[in-house]
Amino acid sequence: MASSKLPWLNPAIAVGGLAPLLQLAVLGAQGELGANGIEFALNQTGLFALAVLIASLACTPVRLVTGWTWPARIRRTLGLLAFTYAAAHFLTYSVLDQGLDVRAMAEDVFTRPFITVGFTALMLLVPLAVTSTNKWVRRLGFPRWQRLHRLAYVAAVLGVVHFVWRVKKDVTEPVLYGAVLAVLLAVRVGEAVRKRRALATQRPA
Amino acid sequence: MRDKLPPEPPGSEVTPEKLYLRRREFIKNAGLFAGTAAVVGGGLYLLGMKRTRPMDGFVPDAGTVAQPVAPAQGVFVTDEPRTPYEDITTYNNFYEFGLDKNDPARRAHTLKTRPWTVVIDGEVHKPWTVDVDQLISAFPLEERVYRMRCVEAWSMVIPWLGLPLGKLLDRVQPTSFAKYVAFTTLEDPEQMPGQKSPVLDWPYVEGLRLDEAQHPLTLLATGLYGKQLPPQNGAPLRLVVPWKYGFKGIKSIVRITLTREQPPTTWNLANKREYGFYANVNPAVDHPRWSQASERRIGEGARRPTLPFNGYADAVAGLYRGMDLKRDF
Numbered sequence: 250m251a252s253s254k255l256p257w258l259n260p261a262i263a264v265g266g267l268a269p270l271l272q273l274a275v276l277g278a279q280g281e282l283g284a285n286g287i288e289f290a291l292n293q294t295g296l297f298a299l300a301v302l303i304a305s306l307a308c309t310p311v312r313l314v315t316g317w318t319w320p321a322r323i324r325r326t327l328g329l330l331a332f333t334y335a336a337a338h339f340l341t342y343s344v345l346d347q348g349l350d351v352r353a354m355a356e357d358v359f360t361r362p363f364i365t366v367g368f369t370a371l372m373l374l375v376p377l378a379v380t381s382t383n384k385w386v387r388r389l390g391f392p393r394w395q396r397l398h399r400l401a402y403v404a405a406v407l408g409v410v411h412f413v414w415r416v417k418k419d420v421t422e423p424v425l426y427g428a429v430l431a432v433l434l435a436v437r438v439g440e441a442v443r444k445r446r447a448l449a450t451q452r453p454a
Numbered sequence: 455m456r457d458k459l460p461p462e463p464p465g466s467e468v469t470p471e472k473l474y475l476r477r478r479e480f481i482k483n484a485g486l487f488a489g490t491a492a493v494v495g496g497g498l499y500l501l502g503m504k505r506t507r508p509m510d511g512f513v514p515d516a517g518t519v520a521q522p523v524a525p526a527q528g529v530f531v532t533d534e535p536r537t538p539y540e541d542i543t544t545y546n547n548f549y550e551f552g553l554d555k556n557d558p559a560r561r562a563h564t565l566k567t568r569p570w571t572v573v574i575d576g577e578v579h580k581p582w583t584v585d586v587d588q589l590i591s592a593f594p595l596e597e598r599v600y601r602m603r604c605v606e607a608w609s610m611v612i613p614w615l616g617l618p619l620g621k622l623l624d625r626v627q628p629t630s631f632a633k634y635v636a637f638t639t640l641e642d643p644e645q646m647p648g649q650k651s652p653v654l655d656w657p658y659v660e661g662l663r664l665d666e667a668q669h670p671l672t673l674l675a676t677g678l679y680g681k682q683l684p685p686q687n688g689a690p691l692r693l694v695v696p697w698k699y700g701f702k703g704i705k706s707i708v709r710i711t712l713t714r715e716q717p718p719t720t721w722n723l724a725n726k727r728e729y730g731f732y733a734n735v736n737p738a739v740d741h742p743r744w745s746q747a748s749e750r751r752i753g754e755g756a757r758r759p760t761l762p763f764n765g766y767a768d769a770v771a772g773l774y775r776g777m778d779l780k781r782d783f
Contacts, residue, residue: 255486256483257483257484257486257487257490258486258490260487260491261486261487261488261489261490261491261494262490262491262494264487264491264495265490265491265492265493265494265495265496265498266494266495266498268491268495268498269495269498269499269502283544283545283555283556284540284541284544284545284555284752284753285545285555285608285750285752287750287755288608292502293502296501296502297498297501297502300498300501301498345755346750346757347757348756348757350757353745353747353748356745357744357745361742361743361744362743363743363744364743414743415743417606418549418553418653418654418724419553419651419653
């Protein structure tokens, strides 16, 4: 009999999700990431951050559409995984790519919209990672916590914009991520509208 | 009767039922754990596959060509460490074969570089339609070790083989109306599958002002590292203008036309704001999305400052006297 608690689920997502980061680190240390390993590491960590962030935002829509409850259990793990990749992406940029040249990075962040939106997305994820514990949910109260964590949508939209501006010409891939995000947002908006209507019809005329 | 049951195992060896059931559940959970972890990790791996990845040691074996005539010196040969052959031939922008850096090395073998005809026409007294081997053998090959700076802020040091474009232009004798030189790449989606995607206007075109084209640094490359040029590097004939960003170095040239008017150039057509006609390497003029003040030499960790005209200012700055290179970038 399968346990209804799915004890393996979150550890599996954490281990599977971190495996590519570990592989990157090992190959990078061996100098096996190709001619421009730093660019490769930047591209991979950025892509994984966005993909996992969108996956975390898919949990609620998937639950709404299918009625399954397990997506709700993995949302936090996916969110933290996305933050991990976003942080690895930023560390690759700041330490390996820019050599911690604060002036060059400040110029990037403040004068280049492409970097500005990426950096803003990361900054938005920080409070979400910090308040990811049960203790913080209690401390903030669920409604406030939930409102705060809607910032994840803003971060994902900024992530897609960052990706669109990153590519030199072919925007197919970032647009695909944007389309998935739009569908996820549409499911939630549809649900919100449905709830409001249901509430309205309950009221006496 | 010999019909005897095997002896009962001693009680100490019997697994209690509760534990036995938990063990099954444990194995099942372990399987689900491993399966899910593999799906998640594998899924991410597949998502990332399309991005630029290191090559699996694929290095084309181009035949060694005849030794070049007396190697040039001075500005024509930098003594900076050369970028390894494997990096030069596996890290390429050549959108005719895909958008990722490793696509050209994987896919450019579909390009048939022989026989190959080059047309030189336009404002010239002696237009020339010539087989590429005949063209190459008409001039002594020279080795030039140039810095190459990509607009994406990476750079290499490449030992090219080739002929100065000026010598070819002398031979076809530009008319007094000739002001620019226009270059065109092969257009054949069967040989260049990337041309099936409308990501750029095909064929790729580039151009130089006539005096830039005649400058002794400007090279028509036919090889690198003493070998024939591999297709991913623009075989059989490509342009090398070492003080300009790499995208000016049009690959696999089929036509060279001298013109009166400034010719259209592919990246300028694609995005005028980001890619100018001149495209001189200039640390003072940033790309709208990134700084051009520094670059990463392939194979090095730390960035290095980018030099004006990619370090060739003494030789070429005079070509732009009186011009505002922030406007005419």
